[in-house]
Amino acid sequence: MYRVAADIGGTFTDFVIEDQKSGEITIGKVPTTPENPARGILNGVSQLIGDPKDIEFFVHGTTVGLNAFLERKGARVLLIMTSGISDTYTIARGHREELYKLHYRKPKQLVPRKDVHEVSERLGWDGSVVTPLDESSLQPIIDKVKAENIPAVAICLLHAYANPAHEQKVAEILAKELPGVSISMSHSVAPEWREVERASSTVMDAYVAPVVELYLETLKREFLEIGMQQTIHVMRSNGGVMTDTHASKHPITTLLSGPVGGSIGGVELSKSTGVENLLCVDMGGTSFDLSLVVDGQPELSNETVLQGLPLLMSIINIDTVGAGGGSLAWVENGGLRVGPQSAGSVPGPVCYGRGGTQPTITDANLFLGRLGKGSLLNGDMTLDMTSTASAFETLGREIGLSATELAEGMIAIGNAKMADAMRTITVGRGIDPREFTLVAFGGAGPMHAVELARELDIKQIIIPRFPGTFSAWGMLQSDIRHDFSVTYYAVSDEADTDRLAGMFKDMLDDGKKVLIEEGVPEPHMEFTRSIDLRYVGQEYTINVPLADAANLDAAIEKFHDLYQARYGHALHEAAVEIINLRLAAIGRLERAAVSGSTEQASQEPLVAHRNIIFNGRSHRSPIYKRDFLPKDGVFQSPAVVEEASATTIIPPGYTFKIDDIGNLLIQSEEDV
């Protein structure tokens, strides 16, 4: 029996298949089928596994919700807000994202103003009723939804986080009058204060709901047709998984289903290697994402912004730093620039031979011999070396450099820029990157990892097994996770601890219920409580673990510590405010212990030598096949380590080896 993860990317769907008994892992790739992504998954199952009955557990990262949003192909949504204040959604807090811009337009909202309607009612800040709900004010809305066949309604009433009664009543009436219309309520999507952010989240939920539901139904039906009875699990933005049933109920939680796999993989890697602090970089053809593992834990955040639209949801922090291998070189007033523009997948790098003429980082790697001619996509792609060389010569002439100098320079500039951006992110969080180990994955990550680490003064680098499909591997390592939250605003020393305990109890009951529905047996359940705190008068909060709901003092002590770590100082005398209470309900999934390949390498790892240019000098460098590297040997750079999904470039000055669980460990010689 197998545990299977599928990561649906723009071009390929990656598979990682784990044999439950032996722990043995195999990987595979099939083309993504964008018109119906379920097709690609089924193709993968039949090609890579054969009999679907052998699948014990299936999890996948889906991008259908995100794509529906990015391509603006979600459902038409009607938004209902409290009378007098419905424009808050459209005004969206009135700020500018770009400061030197006369021609500034705010990000376009998903619901046009004419589809934002008001219902007569008003609650006070404490949830008390100021104006009772006038049900008759709903009639024109009901008529409009019917007449114009609007498929989805979002409801966000003022102070609903404090008292959901009016929202529930409105939803109840609409459900009765408008069968078949999908209804999202703000207190259920994001029961936290701040009406603009909450409305925006509720609208997003309603917007992607019909698309996500249809996709999951299709996938489930087609799975049943080929005889696969197992529950389908879906990766969620918070790094946990959930069943398809829950994904349909809370479609917004699938939004960043894809990229979080790598971060969870990082957490698992931290556990299995004992290295607690990791800087994880995922570099593909068109993207470069950074996430952190600090003290063995992923960095979670409770809100994010997508294309300018705020979303309140539990999400793993991932910073997009640059454009990846597709970054283009260009000249401006005699200066050489690299990125941020990317060649994307069309036309792509010059070497793809699809009409690109401006050299990219990928071209530079190829031109310098760092990337073997057969190493892109398992050699399935033929590369146009002639055009690549001439592109470097042309641009080089323009700026007075040889083609080789230009290619090496582009990589140097690209690496320095990425390292600069990574440093700024870590400095802003009060973290010194030198205390971290760099983990690199994605198709292009291992190619740049060592030089990036050198820029950041990081001595140790880990290239995990199967770096090209590491995100899919990470998905296999996650547990079921549901996050609950509720706003409770009080100055800490005036907090009503009984009420607090009661609110946690309610969330715990809800959490248990969901886990039971997800089929999690009681001994596998785990609940963690936390609380959002801040100093009185501040806007942003820090989430602090709360071991015991009755003991706020410990949490407040911890808050001062976290504040100190993050901001460099703490205000021990200042009053602390409670803003939100949170509970994570986790269902542990059983899986094999992380292990490397059980087969001992029997073939000679050294397959060839290639001349590679480092620091302007050509080095005759050995090329090793990673699968055949023995676990007991220590090797010397310069070297290239090749495998099916990626190529690792190790410039002079490093040693490397394979550890017990199959990771490639690279160590700077300066440190030994």
Add this chain to the structure above:
Amino acid sequence: MTTEVNPITTEIIRNAFNSIAEDMNAALIRSAYTPIIYEGKDCAVALLDDTGEVLGQSLGLPLFLGNLSLCVQIVAEMHGWDYFGEGDVVFLNDSYIAGTHLNDVTVIVPIFWKGERIGFATSRAHWLDVGAKDAGQPTDSHEIYQEGMRWAPTKAYRAGEPVDDILTFLKRNSRFGDALLGDLHAQIAAGNTGKDRFCALLDRFGLETVWASRDDIFRQSAEMEHETIAAIPNGVYSAEGALDSDGLTDDAVPVKLTVKVEGDHMTVDLTGSAEQTRGAVNCGATQTVSAARVAFKLLVNPRRPVDGGTFTALDIVAPEGSIFNAQEPAACSWYFSSLGLLIDLFVKAMSDVMPDTAAAAHYGDSMVLILTGYDQSKNDELFVAVEANTGGWGGWNGNDGQDCLINNVNGSFRDYPIEVYENRYPIRIQKYGIRADSGGAGKYRGGNGSVREYQITNDANMSLWFERSKTTAWGLFGGMSGKPPEVVVTHPDGTELRALKSNATPLMAGTVIQVKTGGGGGYGIPAQRDPDLVQADIENHYVTDTEAEKSYAV
């Protein structure tokens, strides 16, 4: 004598300069005490070379653009470059040096490498309280001594040692002394971050290479800028307008601006603008230079980072004794209203020759409402609710102006969510909406202003600072102007008060304050507007039927 340096090294160094500034900014925001800095981003940082030219800067408040460089150069003029010793930390806030109001404090950390002074890590941040006559910021000050402590260049650290007398003095003279020292140290932390990273860059590349790259970078910026200016026809372009008042009288305060373009060079002359006023709408010359640079940057290569080669094509003339080059003891607290108008007028003056880059005027001011009082439901705890209001921006060739957007001199402003506001203050926001028909009609219409209605449930004092009702947001090329702001206070007994400026007016619980901000100007003749857009505006209630009929004959 120029050292040849290859373009790869130059580009790595150029990126590093900007990245050092970003790190300084991250360090400042990370360690600041006051929300205005770490949330409002009312701050700026710059890494400067040995002559005070900008190597890299990180953007906080646009109005501080290029100002740190001038501050260092002015201090050097006053005391000589050797005034800046190794391990010193210099701070200043004198409006007649730094240009801005006293709350904005500049901190300079000189950088030494191998015993040689090779640059400066500088920052500016808004401090919560510098000991003005009223908490926060008075709206009725008439001399600078009422606005807080005023510091010429002063050393907080000398050769690495804190100057305790000065630090104690600072702490004792602020209502929030601990926060003040906290923010000073945050700025020093930012300076040290810049210093460490710049020295690491010099360790890696050496001084000669870094300076050669610097020269190359400045040359690239200057070339780009001069090319852009050279493409503008030679000529003299001007525009004028007026502030409603200086806050103390009802007299308008005229602002006149003339731009002369000659070849690849541009001069901005403010001759003809008002003499310095008794009320607090004045600023020092340095801040006028910054505002002119902001306006210039809006039109000329806005995406290119600022460095020592930027603004080499721009000269600014601000007559001494005018509101733009005020002398002691002119009050400067609300200096940004004049500068907001200056920026708009610059764009207007250039609009004939840069019709596609320009835009019609925006609503023009921060439009601040301050409510203070003692909250009876919270044991008479003091509350101070201060907020700027969003308004309409001008249309441009290609699109309508944005509705309800914060004004041009503000930084990372966000309005308060109603839910947060009502939790914190004894005030209910009954209405917050888009003010239909307030944007000027045009082929591309002006953005609409906003309407906010506050009901106070507790006695409170109200201060208002709403500008630009006399010079409303003008249209361009046949576009109409936007509507002026309006504030109507309805007392519990039904009587009304209309005002745009006031200082601490007492109001009783139950009073309703309705605040309407202005709209932006339209661009192009209204009759040429696409009828589908007029229809969409009606459907979305941006424009009423009546207005559509009147302006667009629909």
